[in-house]
Amino acid sequence: MISLPDDEASQQALFKRWLDLHSGLIYKVARTFAPDEVDRDDLAQEILLQLWRSLPRFQGLAKESTWIYRVALNTALAWHRGEKKRRSTQTSLPAIEELPEPDDRAARERSDQVTRLYTAVRKLPKVDAALVLLYLDDLSYREMADVLGISETNVGVKLNRARKTLASLMKEVPHE
Amino acid sequence: MSDEWKKAWQSQSPPQRLTLDPELLLNEVRRNERQFASTISWRDVREVAVSLLLVPVWVYLGVRQSLPWSWYVVIPALVWVAGFMLVDRARQCRHQPAPGDDLYTSVKKSLAQVEHQILLLRNIHWWYLLPIFAALMVWPVHHAWNTRDNGWLSLAELAGMTFTFLLVFGFIYWLNQYAVRKQLIPRQQELQALLEALAEPVE
Incomplete structure (x- = not known):
């Protein structure tokens, strides 16, 4: 409640x-x-x-x-x-603190993938980047539509296009 | 593949986050908010206050030098400009994007605000420059008429004042059109692009 x-x-x-x-x-x-x-x-x-x-x-x-x-x-x-x-x-407020990642292979791979995702998402047009951000955080179409103020159908169309672009961008982003 | 991305993406929350003491953060945010609000309202007040403060100054100069009625014609023009700004600000405040608006609404409201600002500055000669210029010119013309016996001298005085006013007002006009070109138009284009990106697909 x-x-x-x-x-x-x-x-x-x-x-x-x-x-x-x-x-x-x-x-x-x-x-x-x-x-x-x-x-x-x-x-x-x-x-x-x-x-x-x-x-x-x-x-x-x-x-x-x-x-x-x-x-x-x-x-x-x-x-x-x-x-x-x-x-x-x-005055500046130190808002973000980067905590150390656990130092194992799986965590390093995950961190590498996240870094590559950020690099790729930043290359998308702003609205597509916003949409992909919501998608990666597993929001439903309804929730994405609420955030963006557009219809669920429109979300579907745009997300589909943005995901395709993201996939091709991810291929271009090198591993660390 | 995208499930893998989602997993990786969602796994980043605990290790990388905002880690401030909420109490400290709250105090800082509230302090910042007060500063921000006072900055905005001060900017609004300042612009209107300049016009209104000129009224007593104008009256004082007129009384002190026993100037004729034509000197005081500027006062209604100053009140008009201040009033126009106040009413416009009050109307625009109601249409400001609010935190919590969805993206489409927010972009739409921001675009409307920028377009209104462009309209205002492009037409600054109608609501600001022309009323003040015309009012300012009444006294020199009246003075030139009263001293017409001086012949070319009074005409030269009038021409000098007209030229000076035209120069000053021309510069103000240029400055405002420059702001439209360099700041407002690029912002309008950016907002239009965002709005188009959010638009429903055409069948």
Whole structure:
């Protein structure tokens, strides 16, 4: 049962909960749309700020992850359009910490595949990149349609095309 | 193959993530939000305040130098410009994209905002430059008429003032058209491309 953020305390509690449960999602969006580490921190901060601002509007009608994806992708696409105005005027918040991967063969292979996926996804057009991001995180067509504001049929058509492009891009990306 | 990608992709959450103390993060985000909001509102207030603050300055100069009625024609023009900006801002605020909007709605609202801004700046001569210029010119013309006995001298004065005003207003116009070309048009094109990418496929 979702408690709606009708007062300051419940908004704070919900925000903390989102951070605990969905920080990976924010990280993935930031890493996809900002390849550079400094930019990634900046974008993650911007997403967190927009997420905080979105709290009073969250009605609990959409799934939390759908809502967070909406905020994160909107912010990432707007940020990508060159609105990096906050960085120059505000203090940097070290938002992202890269933890060491377990040092076994399987983990290294997985990490290599993830790095290659990021490289390939970044080469896609922005909307396709957003769509592939949702696909890789296993969202249903309905959820993707909710995030993007388009029909499920449209999601199907675009995703099919984006996956084909991703597959050919993955062939071009070398292994580390 | 894509199942493999999905597995790899989803496995990355625990090792690479946002790892700040939520309390600390919350404080920082809220502080940033206050700063951000005050920056935006200050920018809005500043532009309108400049127009309104000129009104008492204009009155003071007119009274101090016992200038005729033609001097005060600028005041309604300044009030018009400030009022126009205020009403426009208030109307545009209602159409701003909100966090939590789906991507299509957000892009559509952003595009509408950029297009409105382009329209505003392209027509700056109608709502800003021309009213102020015309109002500013009333006093020099009136003054030249009153001092017409001086012959060429009063005409030269009038021509000098007209030329100066034209130069200043021409520069303001050029500056705004430059902003449209260099900032707003590229952004409009980018948003249009995003919107087209989200559009339903044509059968």
